[in-house]
Amino acid sequence: MKQFFSFIRKEFSHVFRDRKTLLMLFGVPVVQIVLFGFALTNEIKNSNIVIVDNAKDMASQQIITKLASTQYFKINKALLSSSQIDDAFKSGDIKLAIVFPENFYNDLLHTNKAQIQIIADASDPNTGNTLTNYVTSVVADYQAQLNATIKAPEQINLDTRMLYNPDLKGAPNFVPGVIAMVMLLVCVMMTSISIVREKELGTMEVLLVSPFKPIYVILAKAVPYLVLSLINLTVILLLSYFALDLPIRGSLILLYAESILYIVTCLALGLLVSTGAKSQYGAMTISLVGMMLPTLMLSGYMFPIENMPLVLRILSNIVPAKWFYIIIKDVMLKGLDITYIWKETLILFGMAMFFLMLSLRNFKTRLE
Template sequence: MKRFVGFVRKEFYHIFRDKRSLFILFGMPIAQILLFGFAITNEINNVNIAILDQANDVTSKEIINKIASSKHFSIVDVIQQESSIESIFKKGKVKAVVQFENNFGNNLIKKKQANVQVLTDATDPNMASTISNYISSILKKYQQELNKNSTIDYQIIPQSRMVYNAELKSVYMFVPGVMTVILMLVSAMMTSISITREKEQGTMEILLVSPLKPFQVIIGKVFPYIFLSVINAIVIVLLSIFVFNVPVNGSLFLLGVESVLFIITSLALGILISTISATQQTAMMISLMGLMLPTILLSGFIFPISSMPLPLQVISNIIPAKWFIIIVKGIMLKGIGIGYIFKETAILVLMTLLFIGISVKKYKIRLE
């Protein structure tokens, strides 16, 4: 029995000395529960919206103040004409525009009813429906307050209009997200495992002493995954067009260029993971926990980033998938050009250069 107790004690000592095991046992569960708890929500908070007040009267201003005081919305722009709506949606600045008709207050008093149009960016159909319902709820509450001390019932009629996805098809949201996840995993995870396998088996040393230069070895290792990822991207786009009837309103050439850029970004991230991983198991763990979960939870693929706590919103900015999803949705559903997605494209380019720079710095020609 003493031998058994001594053996168990030895195992405890071994685990406590291994910082990686402690991180897996205690760090990852805590990180996961916090990430899932704060990121997974169907509520919306601090959603950026714009106001088009064609009436500009007391009643419309009262309703605007009600919307502004709600924790669910942040009024970031007040536009003056209807022609600006399309432009502001394409820029991605807002998720909804609340439009008050001309003579809104007079119509409400004289005709006993007035109209408010709620235009929402339905590239994310779930969020668009939630925004529309929340604004309708605010209008209904204001209407009840208005009718509380009145014998005449005044009606404020909200008219919802879904922009870019009138039928609220969920596939419009899932195709860009699934495309991003697949390209990220195939490019980054498979590349990191492939290079780490060579290091683990000791064959990387043979490659490094060959006539090929180190950068040629790395390029040779990742090139097949560029080719395979491009094929994956083409297949996904073709399936989305011909099977799921998702439109490509923008340039197919631009979509292809941006996809290749994201693939290269993911490959650079995979190379970076391979430089800090000694084994395939470590590379797999880092890829799954460090790429897959953040890509799904913090990229805006399923859950709105604006509803997350501020620290998670900040962290989401270093997730390459966030910027690529904005690009894909913009090109496919909004039909925008490079002028509207220049910032997102520049961020992916900078991330690629950063990942490659860190990898080169950490890369050792002579393996220990």
């Protein structure tokens, strides 16, 4: 046990001596949170939209007033033909069009079903998606008010995706994303580099000749990065709580437990990378291209998975960050408990075990 502590102390010395890496470890998440939170937010304000109100009744007017009262839209009311809408989109004047059919309120009252057509400029899918979500959530809000006063349940066709983000803030979605990314960075890249460095320096051989068991080498390598990741997680959570006013709705213990599970998965991946890489540079490249990139693309954090082609949707299932991203969003933003996320947890657990077995086996065969 004492030998183990000597090793861990040494690992921490490595980390703390390397100022640049340390700055990257703690600087990157802070910068990301601040940037995303204040500057690069994917909230879209004052977008030009056009409303084609064929109904001109009470319901349509109320919805338009609601839309106008948000800061997201600059509303142009016009009665345009569909070809005129087309032109407006093509010239880039408008990002979104909302069309109320004739007899909108009537339909709503008597058939209990009414439709609003939303046309979005999807040349920038994120903007289109975000704006559409804004509109749907305003309509949903209106519907909720309506159903509170009128007995008969009335339906306006809508998407309830923004249900858990009623303030339409951008922050809730990227904080879990940043957490997933940073942990991947720390655990996969840092761990693999630190193991490969021992091989490059020749110190790995010396360690293997010593009575210190190879499995302890791995464990001792993992502990500091586990600790660093947890510190990082805490920093991110504090920052998003105090700087971005983002509440943590679920249980903190569950949040940390799930994070540890994800960290273990990442550590196993890091070990796997280290068995395949011959140089520190190679380890970094594999981590960045082979791990970071798919995570960035397929975890659902940057691009919505449901909008992807089928192949990518299937592929996204093997990205651990996807599951962690779902879990952490559910716990942090929706405040759900384990009974809602046990499936995702189980999948992540399975992945952790699988990668751990695989990398340990590879590590052993590499020693021979």
